[in-house]
Amino acid sequence: MTRYEKVAAVLRERIEHGIYRPGDRLPSIRAVCQEMEVSISTAQEAYRQLMDATLIESRPKSGYFVLPGRAPSVLPSISRPAQRPLDISQWDQVLELVATQRDDNRLLLGRGVPNLEYASLKPLSKILGGLHRSADLHGFNYDKLSGSPELRQQVAKLAVASGCLLHPDDILITTGCQEALSIALRLLTQPGDVVAVDSPSFYGTMQILKASGLKALEIPTDPQTGISLEALELALEQWPIRAIQVTPTFNNPLGYTMPPARKRALVQLAQRFDVAIIEDDIYGDLSFTQPRPPTIKSFDDDGRVLLCSGFSKTLGPGLRVGWMAPGRYRDQALHMKYVSTGASATLPQRAVAEFVAKGHYERHLRVAIRQYQRQRDVMIGWVQRYFPEGTGISYPQGSFLLWVELPAAVDCVRLNERLARHNVHVAPGSLFSASGKFRQCLRLNYAFTLTPAIETAVRTVGELAGEMVGESRASLV
Amino acid sequence: MTRYEKVAAVLRERIEHGIYRPGDRLPSIRAVCQEMEVSISTAQEAYRQLMDATLIESRPKSGYFVLPGRAPSVLPSISRPAQRPLDISQWDQVLELVATQRDDNRLLLGRGVPNLEYASLKPLSKILGGLHRSADLHGFNYDKLSGSPELRQQVAKLAVASGCLLHPDDILITTGCQEALSIALRLLTQPGDVVAVDSPSFYGTMQILKASGLKALEIPTDPQTGISLEALELALEQWPIRAIQVTPTFNNPLGYTMPPARKRALVQLAQRFDVAIIEDDIYGDLSFTQPRPPTIKSFDDDGRVLLCSGFSKTLGPGLRVGWMAPGRYRDQALHMKYVSTGASATLPQRAVAEFVAKGHYERHLRVAIRQYQRQRDVMIGWVQRYFPEGTGISYPQGSFLLWVELPAAVDCVRLNERLARHNVHVAPGSLFSASGKFRQCLRLNYAFTLTPAIETAVRTVGELAGEMVGESRASLV
Numbered sequence: 001m002t003r004y005e006k007v008a009a010v011l012r013e014r015i016e017h018g019i020y021r022p023g024d025r026l027p028s029i030r031a032v033c034q035e036m037e038v039s040i041s042t043a044q045e046a047y048r049q050l051m052d053a054t055l056i057e058s059r060p061k062s063g064y065f066v067l068p069g070r071a072p073s074v075l076p077s078i079s080r081p082a083q084r085p086l087d088i089s090q091w092d093q094v095l096e097l098v099a100t101q102r103d104d105n106r107l108l109l110g111r112g113v114p115n116l117e118y119a120s121l122k123p124l125s126k127i128l129g130g131l132h133r134s135a136d137l138h139g140f141n142y143d144k145l146s147g148s149p150e151l152r153q154q155v156a157k158l159a160v161a162s163g164c165l166l167h168p169d170d171i172l173i174t175t176g177c178q179e180a181l182s183i184a185l186r187l188l189t190q191p192g193d194v195v196a197v198d199s200p201s202f203y204g205t206m207q208i209l210k211a212s213g214l215k216a217l218e219i220p221t222d223p224q225t226g227i228s229l230e231a232l233e234l235a236l237e238q239w240p241i242r243a244i245q246v247t248p249t250f251n252n253p254l255g256y257t258m259p260p261a262r263k264r265a266l267v268q269l270a271q272r273f274d275v276a277i278i279e280d281d282i283y284g285d286l287s288f289t290q291p292r293p294p295t296i297k298s299f300d301d302d303g304r305v306l307l308c309s310g311f312s313k314t315l316g317p318g319l320r321v322g323w324m325a326p327g328r329y330r331d332q333a334l335h336m337k338y339v340s341t342g343a344s345a346t347l348p349q350r351a352v353a354e355f356v357a358k359g360h361y362e363r364h365l366r367v368a369i370r371q372y373q374r375q376r377d378v379m380i381g382w383v384q385r386y387f388p389e390g391t392g393i394s395y396p397q398g399s400f401l402l403w404v405e406l407p408a409a410v411d412c413v414r415l416n417e418r419l420a421r422h423n424v425h426v427a428p429g430s431l432f433s434a435s436g437k438f439r440q441c442l443r444l445n446y447a448f449t450l451t452p453a454i455e456t457a458v459r460t461v462g463e464l465a466g467e468m469v470g471e472s473r474a475s476l477v
Numbered sequence: 478m479t480r481y482e483k484v485a486a487v488l489r490e491r492i493e494h495g496i497y498r499p500g501d502r503l504p505s506i507r508a509v510c511q512e513m514e515v516s517i518s519t520a521q522e523a524y525r526q527l528m529d530a531t532l533i534e535s536r537p538k539s540g541y542f543v544l545p546g547r548a549p550s551v552l553p554s555i556s557r558p559a560q561r562p563l564d565i566s567q568w569d570q571v572l573e574l575v576a577t578q579r580d581d582n583r584l585l586l587g588r589g590v591p592n593l594e595y596a597s598l599k600p601l602s603k604i605l606g607g608l609h610r611s612a613d614l615h616g617f618n619y620d621k622l623s624g625s626p627e628l629r630q631q632v633a634k635l636a637v638a639s640g641c642l643l644h645p646d647d648i649l650i651t652t653g654c655q656e657a658l659s660i661a662l663r664l665l666t667q668p669g670d671v672v673a674v675d676s677p678s679f680y681g682t683m684q685i686l687k688a689s690g691l692k693a694l695e696i697p698t699d700p701q702t703g704i705s706l707e708a709l710e711l712a713l714e715q716w717p718i719r720a721i722q723v724t725p726t727f728n729n730p731l732g733y734t735m736p737p738a739r740k741r742a743l744v745q746l747a748q749r750f751d752v753a754i755i756e757d758d759i760y761g762d763l764s765f766t767q768p769r770p771p772t773i774k775s776f777d778d779d780g781r782v783l784l785c786s787g788f789s790k791t792l793g794p795g796l797r798v799g800w801m802a803p804g805r806y807r808d809q810a811l812h813m814k815y816v817s818t819g820a821s822a823t824l825p826q827r828a829v830a831e832f833v834a835k836g837h838y839e840r841h842l843r844v845a846i847r848q849y850q851r852q853r854d855v856m857i858g859w860v861q862r863y864f865p866e867g868t869g870i871s872y873p874q875g876s877f878l879l880w881v882e883l884p885a886a887v888d889c890v891r892l893n894e895r896l897a898r899h900n901v902h903v904a905p906g907s908l909f910s911a912s913g914k915f916r917q918c919l920r921l922n923y924a925f926t927l928t929p930a931i932e933t934a935v936r937t938v939g940e941l942a943g944e945m946v947g948e949s950r951a952s953l954v
Binding site: 098116126129130139140175178212315317335340344347 | 611
């Protein structure tokens, strides 16, 4: 046991014995150093380990706090997907979720859209407005195929926080993260190939697999530590897997963050089997703790990780500004980018570059993160209060998406049918599976400004789910 | 012979006998009606036929004029591509053309970019600026997956001029025409499939074929009437062709416009063999005559034509606003659009919709078309003056691209190497072939405001090409 593990073990024991109780502030780093006679970095590493275990959290300018006590049963259960490659279905459900936008009075509680109401976003409007109004019409011309050099430079700077040393030329700007994921999958595969994915998995990626004629091999995934490396290893031995696709940080939808050691181990596993990793880090900047968790890419020493990200979850998806760091696949990615959409739109790139360069991005992140962290706890409180007994809830350390596992009697596709009368819609869990699993699960968004109307909607979801549980019991009698 | 064909034949005879000479104004429609005792629509149809034959042209508010006399040898020769499906190469050359944008002091005479300096574009900047500055941050949210309803409505209205009756729901907004073409090809094919293309053919489409593992079957193409229907029919009998990809109006690069009767015949041929047609109409609105030529889509009565277009060649490629009317393939196209980039960027769509709705688009087209028509003749004059004897030149009735066929001794890839010293670059013809044919051809852009510097550059191209012809002769001695 290393020194920091010993410190962490002592602190963990005190939490488990109720010496520090949920909501309590923990001793400061300095206090721990004095008490246990260790260095600052050791104390920090111990706290980091406790955060990774979701026992504590850090709050900006306030310190470290014990997280609300959660019985283990409150976490969603580990996934048990089929043990063979599957064709993807569920497009109809995805279409319903993504196609209903305007002219839709329903409250879409499950959408993956950030809060766009914060004043800290306004400088971006101003910058975009200014760029467009400037007499110069060069903004209507193409930018470089790989993207605006200014933006690539800012992205390279931002990536340092996730442990990556990227050169601006390592980066391609894309039309949203979706194009980055699409490019990555297309350049690595041929129709019929098998791709290993975490499970549940983002429906957008699953639909790329469907469109490209690929098969998904869903790997069991732990709601705290992510994709099972043990199951993945077995799968790599058994199947001709062409790529591993994961969202290891603030996973959508499960909410976990893979501990750094597991991220490193995943790279080593991929190296052993000579497989590429597609890392979706679209939520990575929305970390409730600082520094943000490292990417898998930060452990990549032979260019096999294709890191995909963008600004859709921080600045807004309507901008369509994404990026990728495709490692050793840069040339193929550039070709795929060209044939997919040509160069990316010019002025949005320059505007985002200016927004980041002037410090607005960092300021906006601070605002959004603080709100999301609070709203997570409010939303969890509502789910605990209004949802049927036996409901499991994730506890994400970043981003704005909650995964809720209801009792097995609840079918969330049918739940949505009942919710339609109330103009409410959730993202049913089956969206996140190749074959319609996770029907008793749903995804909630807590980026909304949480008004009483939202609380009423969440309560309605819980009550109608409760009715389904009741009906199921009655039918058993 | 119908009545209008008789009228056209009389007029054609007069032109051929020098009664009306190049540059002469022809009798007005009204005068023809009186002289030949026919209806206005018959006279108009006769003039339309002569325009299709590129014997005359109409100039806004001035009337009809005889085109400059051209010996048949001045037109580029009909293409003789390989008679078998080919894998695509040439990405290196395409990359050189599309990747060199900023930080490049060279004059790129071959780029496919419109003139972005006209004041008639400025309202678009104002509208975009206004939309972005407005306090409302909804512009950062997704729009509908199929695109902004406002823009789809405007596109449907514009399509009427090309003979299409489209409902806004028939239209998908895309990230530039390139995404539309990419979606169309991907949804119709599997890797290894054969696609029939006109030849020469737009390099962007060829690279989509390459990225998707498709084979191009290049069909001989006439520089006046387009893809050979006879050769295409033979090819359809011989090969398992999955789709026909053409740019039938103001073809890039050859410049021809398929006569309406041939467009209709192409649809019938596709129906006979049950093959889809991908129609690239990106240059269609830049017609020097009004009304603009009909699209192939306008003859499509069973939804097999996937019409692809956008605003890159009229308003600017940096906006990345394109669209497609995928006919019976709408559902698959929507899925492919989702996986490719998600919804398209929100505010550029709304801005273009407003620009069109307020009449700015029509005004801007008038300005651009008038300039391009004049500049075409200036550029042709320069090529005739400065290029070696035996050079063939296209005579497009719209758009801003000229196809130049030099004597066989000239290799335009090598010509570009020599031009590099003069900071000049042309688009070598080999870009437009699957297998590097058309090396003695090049594409010139006449959208530039034609300054003495441009004339000097064109002269340099001609002189260096002349040197290559001279060297070839010398080596034969």
